[in-house]
Amino acid sequence: MINSLKGLVLTLVSTMKGLRAPVTRQYPSSGNLLGRRDEPTPVKDRFMGFPALTWDDGVVEPYCTSCMVCIRQCPTQCMSSTMKDNPLHEEGKSARRKIVDSFEINLNRCILCGICVEVCNFDAIVMTHEHEMSTFSRNGSRVDLPVLLEIGHKFQKETGWIPPTQRAKAQEDQKGEEAGAAKAAAEAESQ
Ligand code: SF4
Ligand code: SF4
Numbered sequence: 514m515i516n517s518l519k520g521l522v523l524t525l526v527s528t529m530k531g532l533r534a535p536v537t538r539q540y541p542s543s544g545n546l547l548g549r550r551d552e553p554t555p556v557k558d559r560f561m562g563f564p565a566l567t568w569d570d571g572v573v574e575p576y577c578t579s580c581m582v583c584i585r586q587c588p589t590q591c592m593s594s595t596m597k598d599n600p601l602h603e604e605g606k607s608a609r610r611k612i613v614d615s616f617e618i619n620l621n622r623c624i625l626c627g628i629c630v631e632v633c634n635f636d637a638i639v640m641t642h643e644h645e646m647s648t649f650s651r652n653g654s655r656v657d658l659p660v661l662l663e664i665g666h667k668f669q670k671e672t673g674w675i676p677p678t679q680r681a682k683a684q685e686d687q688k689g690e691e692a693g694a695a696k697a698a699a700e701a702e703s704q
Contacts, residue, residue, distance in 0.1 A: 541645070553645070558672070561640040563620050564629055565665035566613070566658070567674070574601055575662060576637035576676070577613040583629035583638060591622035592629065613637075616661055620646060620654040636676035641668035 538554055556562070567576045579596030597614040601607035629638050643664050648654055656664075668674065 556642050556644070560642055560644075561625050561627055562642045562644040563623060563625070563640075563646065563656075563664065564618060564627075564638055564661075565641045565643065565668060566616060566661040567637055567639055567669060567676075568662055568666040572601060572607045572609075574599070574607060574609070575613050575658075576635050577616065578609050578611045578635055578637070579613040579616070580611075580635070582632050582634065586628050586632045588626060588628065589622045589624055591619040593617050613658065616658040618656055618661065620656060636678055639665055639668055639674065641665065642671070643668070 540554055568574075569576050577594070579594045581594065584590075584592045584594060594616040595614045596611045599607055599609050599612035601612075602610050625640065627640050630640055641664055646654060646656075
């Protein structure tokens with residue numbers, strides 16, 4: 514009798530444990546028997562999703578000059594672009610003589626290697642957190658300039674993105690200041 518009751522209690526406890534929120538998440542949403550949460554599965558900061566183009570809020574134009582470096586280095590040749598003379602440069606508002614006119618990435622062929630980001634000298638392309646872009650059509654994953662800029666700008670805002678060249682320069686300046694302060698302190702001590 515007592516063993517039967519123990520068994521019942523054990524079963525009840527196991528059942529109750531099964532109702533709590535699970536440790537793992539079920540893609541694409543999470544939750545348990547008592548309720549489902551439909552928020553997207555979060556990704557880590559370093560997660561590399563699809564590449565997209567960045568937007569220069571200061572000048573109000575894309576960073577991309579369509580220099581073709583990333584396109585030549587892309588191992589799957591899934592990118593293409595064209596350039597045009599930059600009207601904002603002619604008006605004296607932008608340092609970019611040329612600016613991207615069209616850009617396309619076939620995300621079906623992209624292997625998310627990040628080489629395009631590594632080779633870009635203009636901070637113009639980033640590996641975003643975007644990864645849910647399945648489509649039912651063969652060419653549905655070809656994305657053009659407006660979509661690439663929209664994805665890139667969303668990533669910039671969500672992550673507080675700072676252009677890598679600006680970040681590197683700020684770090685260099687800080688190192689220089691620290692070295693200068695250390696030198697001044699050493700000189701003051703020796704006097
Ligand atoms: S993303 Fe960078 S490397 Fe690629 S075309 Fe634009 S400026 Fe050039
Ligand atoms: S991540 Fe790699 S495969 Fe994808 S567009 Fe960039 S260079 Fe090409």
